[in-house]
């Protein structure tokens with residue numbers, strides 16, 4: 001299992017630069033992501049932290065009466 005572990009870019013919103021259709025590379029050996037648009041690397045934990053913030057907002061909106 002020594003093949004290259006950088007997956008082809010997947011198109012997702014970049015949490016770093018905000019590009020909606022960013023090409024994101026996933027490096028499986030380091031479990032890091034790299035945005036081809038802004039060149040920023042970020043880790044799974046960074047992504048989890050961002051998603052956790054949004055999850056709180058979603059839960060709050062869902063809990064609003066009449067939403």
Ligand SMILES: [Zn+2]
Pocket residue numbers: 014015016017018019022035036037038039040
């Ligand atoms: Zn980016």
